[in-house]
Amino acid sequence: MGRILLFFIGAGLLEIFVFIEVGSAIGAWSTIALIMLTAIIGISLVRIQGLQTLMDAQEKINRGETPAREMVSGMMLALSGVLLLLPGFVTDFAGVLLLLPPVRTALAERFLSRAHVRGDKGHTFTAEYYYHSETRVNDENDKKGVTFEGEAERKDDK
Secondary structure (H helix, E strand, C coil): CHHHHHHHHHHHHHHHHHHHHHHHHHCHHHHHHHHHHHHHHHHHHHHHHHHHHHHHHHHHHHCCCCCHHHHHHHHHHHHHHHHHHCCCHHHHHHHHHHHCHHHHHHHHHHHHHHCCCCCCCCCCEEEEEEEEEECCCCCCCCCCEEEEEEEEEEHHHC
């Protein structure tokens, strides 16, 4: 917990330092405009790459594969979007790094090598059922009641 707190304090101080340096070099309004421009361009790139990642994941699902790499890449793209929306040059730099496919791929591979990913397609059941139908004659608007009775067993527990 202490390391995370130190990281956020250090990142905040670094961001303030960079703001002061850039602001004194190009002026306050130019600095604000530059921050706005990086947010707009970054979010546009996140949207485009996010749609591509979604299509890649759908393709893997259609082939019956687990889209683990695409899911991790999508989470990194979401983080990239947040970093690009936060005002600051350091966060923008980190967001742009996460937009680069080679960086995202390397980070995803590292994450997935440490994670346990399994593609479970569910359980197999076998069952018998019996169909019972009752007609109610009390009201014309009543529909037939349907009851399914039966037994089931899980095949993968044997």
